[in-house]
Amino acid sequence: MIIPKGFSIIDPMVISLGFRKQFSGEILSNKVAEAFSDVKDKRMQGKVKISMTDALMSAFGMFSLKNQTLLSFDSFRSNENHLKNLKNLFGIEAVPSDTQMRVILDEVDPEQLRPAFKDVFASLQRGKVLEQFVFLDNAYLLSIDGTGYFSSEKVHCESCLERHSKATGKITYLHQMLGAVLVHPDIKHVIPFCPEAIIKQDGSDKNDCERNASKRFLAAFRKDHPRLKIIVTEDGLSSNAPHIKDLISYDMSFILGAKPGDHKHLFEQYELSGDLRSELIIKDTEGTIHSFSFVNGLELNESNPDVIVNFLHYEQSLPSGKTTTFSWVTDIHLTKDNVFKVMQGGRARWKIENETFNTLKNQGYEFEHNFGHGKKNLSTVFAYLMMLAFLVDQVQLLTSSIVQEGVLAKKQLKRFYQTLREYFFLLAFDNWEHLYTALAYGINVSFTVRNPGLNSS
Numbered sequence: 001m002i003i004p005k006g007f008s009i010i011d012p013m014v015i016s017l018g019f020r021k022q023f024s025g026e027i028l029s030n031k032v033a034e035a036f037s038d039v040k041d042k043r044m045q046g047k048v049k050i051s052m053t054d055a056l057m058s059a060f061g062m063f064s065l066k067n068q069t070l071l072s073f074d075s076f077r078s079n080e081n082h083l084k085n086l087k088n089l090f091g092i093e094a095v096p097s098d099t100q101m102r103v104i105l106d107e108v109d110p111e112q113l114r115p116a117f118k119d120v121f122a123s124l125q126r127g128k129v130l131e132q133f134v135f136l137d138n139a140y141l142l143s144i145d146g147t148g149y150f151s152s153e154k155v156h157c158e159s160c161l162e163r164h165s166k167a168t169g170k171i172t173y174l175h176q177m178l179g180a181v182l183v184h185p186d187i188k189h190v191i192p193f194c195p196e197a198i199i200k201q202d203g204s205d206k207n208d209c210e211r212n213a214s215k216r217f218l219a220a221f222r223k224d225h226p227r228l229k230i231i232v233t234e235d236g237l238s239s240n241a242p243h244i245k246d247l248i249s250y251d252m253s254f255i256l257g258a259k260p261g262d263h264k265h266l267f268e269q270y271e272l273s274g275d276l277r278s279e280l281i282i283k284d285t286e287g288t289i290h291s292f293s294f295v296n297g298l299e300l301n302e303s304n305p306d307v308i309v310n311f312l313h314y315e316q317s318l319p320s321g322k323t324t325t326f327s328w329v330t331d332i333h334l335t336k337d338n339v340f341k342v343m344q345g346g347r348a349r350w351k352i353e354n355e356t357f358n359t360l361k362n363q364g365y366e367f368e369h370n371f372g373h374g375k376k377n378l379s380t381v382f383a384y385l386m387m388l389a390f391l392v393d394q395v396q397l398l399t400s401s402i403v404q405e406g407v408l409a410k411k412q413l414k415r416f417y418q419t420l421r422e423y424f425f426l427l428a429f430d431n432w433e434h435l436y437t438a439l440a441y442g443i444n445v446s447f448t449v450r451n452p453g454l455n456s457s
Contacts, residue, residue: 022127023399025089025432028120028392033057033091035116042107050096055104056113059382061090062371063389065424066364066417070371074098076425084428089435098372105381106374110197113384117194118224120391124191129399133184133191136338139229139253141345143183143190143352144217144238146198146210148368149383150175155373159199159380161207175199175379178213179387180221183233183351185344189398190355192391193221197380214238215246222250231255231332233349236262239329241304248331255330255346258311266329269298270311280336287319292343294334310334314343360390364417396436406439 021027033053041052058073067073076082077095086092096104124130135141156173163172176198181190196217198208232247236257247254260267270277273295280292293313300307309329316324328346332338360367371382396403410416419439429435 022123023129023395025392025396025436028123028395029057029090029432031119031123032060032116032388032392035113035119036060038115039108039112043104050094050100050104052104052108054092054094055096055101056108056385057090057092058086058095059101059105059385060389061086061092063365063382063386064090064392065421066366066414067421068364068366069369070098070101079425081428082425085424085435088428088430089432102372102374102378105372106376106378108377108381110377110380110384113381113388114194114220114224116388117192117391120388120395121191121193121225124395127399129395130182130191132187133182135184135231135345136332136341137229139231141183141185141348142180142230142232142252143349144178144180144214144232144234145349145352145357146176146178146213147357148174148176150368150370150373150379152370152373155370157373157375157379159197159377161198161200175383176210177380177383178210178217179352179356180217181352181356183348183355185348188355189394190351191394191398192356192387194224195384195387196220197383199380210237211243214243218246218250218252231345233345235349239263239300241300241307244300244307244309244329244331253331255328255332255342255349257346257349258327258329260327263301263329265302266298266300266309266311270295270313273298278334278336280339282340289317290340290343291315291317292336292339294339296334300329312339312342312346314339314346356390359413360386362414364414365390400436402433402436402440405441406436409440409442 036053036056039052039056041048062070062073065073074097077097083095086095130140133140150173152173153170160173160175163174164170165172178196178198179192180195181192183190196213198210198213200206200208231253233255234257236259239256239258239262244254244256258266276297277293277295282290282292284290291314294311296310297308298311299305300309309331310333312328312330312334314326314328316326326343326346328342330342332342334342357367359365365386367383367386370379373379397407407413407416410419416439420435423429423435423438427438429438
């Protein structure tokens with residue numbers, strides 16, 4: 001590591017004590033780069049100056065560093081330390097200019113980025129990190145939801161969705177995606193999977209929709225993870241017969257929101273259930289009252305009597321007097337022993353909003369910034385690469401006490417990544433461990449060597 005005069009840093013021998021080697025930044029970056037090496041390159045190979053792997057890893061590096069714009073990432077190409085760090089930490093031999101990156105990545109099929117997500121997830125399985133995410137009956141809780149990340153009245157491509165205003169006649173061009181993350185009620189961090197783009201499909205002049213994207217996502221997910229036991233948790237828009245049939249066909253359990261306005265027949269059955277209905281009231285140590293009312297074996301709606309669900313109504317009463325109610329449908333047989341757990345699973349759906357989309361939009365990733373739109377796939381490719389960088393970040397936050405201490409030292413995640421960028425520019429590091437140690441313990445100060453311990457939770 002190159003350290004300017006007057007700077008000092010903790011003994012790098014300490015670093016290995018705070019890292020699980022298989023989840024080090026070096027191993028994860030190599031794993032991503034290896035997956036990128038299989039991405040097809042449509043360019044004439046004799047004229048290629050920037051390899052496809054270098055172009056993809058440069059964009060991945062930009063999102064890992066939380067550069068606010070592609071131009072700001074490009075402006076560092078003249079910085080010697082920055083270039084050395086891109087090579088040492090990301091394995092990038094040649095960094096493309098902003099224009100080169102846009103041109104190269106615009107031709108990439110976003111689906112070819114899926115193996116990188118799968119490979120990182122497989123390493124979590126082998127490393128037993130997933131064990132802490134087991135939720136109910138040895139199954140994992142998967143939260144799925146859609147979100148938008150691009151909107152413009154001028155910039156657009158063939159894949160853009162279109163929103164036509166009847167009042168003004170103007171067209172708004174959009175990009176959206178369906179995200180999916182493993183969540184657990186007791187764990188802050190999430191594990192994202194490869195998203196599914198909600199874009200106009202090839203050969204179609206009609207808008208895509210979340211429903212169609214969900215069909216594609218479920219098929220791809222089961223192909224990638226055929227034996228993973230899953231409980232899907234989603235909002236009330238998903239508690240419809242076609243979607244529930246899809247979930248059942250892919251051997252996925254579900255906890256889906258249900259509202260009276262959307263499920264009149266269901267709620268009428270619940271009100272008339274009489275002796276079939278069970279009640280449970282729990283008061284916790286903080287004085288909050290949890291009231292459950294549930295019944296098994298109801299028809300979802302009149303037009304689909306073959307879709308049978310179990311219904312859970314929940315009311316939370318805080319000591320302050322504030323009361324909140326929720327309702328869900330599920331295929332899990334409800335009992336007094338499991339309704340509290342099912343309720344937690346239903347409410348954990350919000351983690352895809354709070355811990356995923358909000359983090360991407362407000363904690364330095366700049367999810368809604370237009371890093372480059374392109375004519376074909378660029379906007380989608382950037383969104384996938386940002387989600388991949390988010391996955392690697394979540395793995396580091398879950399498995400590395402050095403990274404955890406670094407975030408604590410900077411008091412907030414956004415500040416942690418801001419300092420990371422500053423160090424990336426100021427110093428040349430041999431590896432990720434050196435960089436994370438600097439973030440955790442600082443520079444330009446004296447240190448006492450100590451064992452920070454391992455922490456996989």
